Amino acid sequence: MTLSPRVRRMRVTALILLMVAGTVNYLDRSALSIGNSAIRTDLHLSDTQMGLLLSVFALAYGLAQLPIGILIDRFGPRRLLGGGLVLWSLAQAASGFVGSLGQFVGARAALGIGESPMYLAGTKVFTNWYPPAERSWPIGLFNASSALGPTIAPGLLTLLLLAYGWRPMFILIGIGGIAIALLWELLYRDPAHAGLDARELASIKAWDDEAAAGQAAGSWPVLFRQPTTWGMAIGFFGVIYLTWLYGTWLPDYLERERHLSVRAAGLWTAVPQACGFLGAVLGGLASRQLARRGMAPVASCKAPLIAGMLVTAACTAGAAVVQGAAPAIAxxxxxxxxxxxxxxxxxxxxAVATSPDKVATLEAIQNIGGSLGGACAPAITGGVVQATGSFTPALLLAAAIAVLSAVIYGVAVREPRLHQGAPTPERR
Structure with a gap:
């Protein structure tokens, strides 16, 4: 069905705002890892304490996921994300004023709670505005902001760190988040409140067929009775464990294990993160192309995911044993x-494994597993490094976790009944 210019404009506006917000979101998350050495010295923290501090965000983030997901499914993404933007930006700015480990833990916990609606709300936005066959591409672009932020962060934040110190660095990016919150409040509306006429509303809901309505029966607890839900949550633990391992410890790893200067480590950290941005974009594109070629919706996401985790495992194991900084960075x-x-x-x-009314809740359950991975990665890595004096065992452990994640997705995740034996959305 042909979409009106107003609907297309709102889709583009939503995508741009979410990508900008997601980029700032990951600038905030990256600040602690960029300032790792300076903060550890200033506050007299051990590697284990720093690992725990790096983990606090993910623990708070994970605990908030399920209630936030339920609220987003019930009340829509606009208000929840807007409030989250304000809270996380204030928490980030407050981090620049902390004087102890306890105060920093509190600020990081508030940051995690504030950021918890970000990717759940974003996926809900695309579920509201796009049919199933078209969701993977905008979701992939949006998810790429999780790599774009860390790509920008090393250069930008290292310059701020060296010029002004770590405290002003936190304060300045907190102010930037408040500006994004104002733009979101002014420019984005959910479909029901976007001033669309009846024809336009009907056009963006054209993909809601009887099968989807049938699957929507029942409230969100039904998700916990489905093996696929558990497979996605446990498998996502490994996905986020690997991304958070590098997101939190990579600058310090390059300084200590590969003997780069603070400036060089900060700048070279941007190279893997830039590759991460490209991977995030291509992930959504790969899923869309597989779906267009007739692969079922969940399978079109699962196949490249499994392949990606196996490649991640091989390269992480290689980085653990290779000699020289350049091959390790590659x-x-x-x-x-x-x-x-x-x-x-x-x-x-x-976004395609359940009905639209439970998307944010399923995302939340999956991301609880991911958040546990994000919490464990920095804490375990810090403990292993302190105990052994080397990052090698931590990287080999991460490689094993990546392999296990791929196996879990392959065994446990299945196509929902909605799609089994049904024509693909493009052929309806």
């Missing part, structure tokens, strides 16, 4: 490319 770049490709496919999968 292997980590391939690892992050494949891991973020897998991450994009995981987010797109949740």
């Amino acid at each position: 292997l980590i770049s391939f690892a992050l490319f494949a891991a973020t490709l897998a991450s994009s496919c995981g987010w797109a999968m949740a």
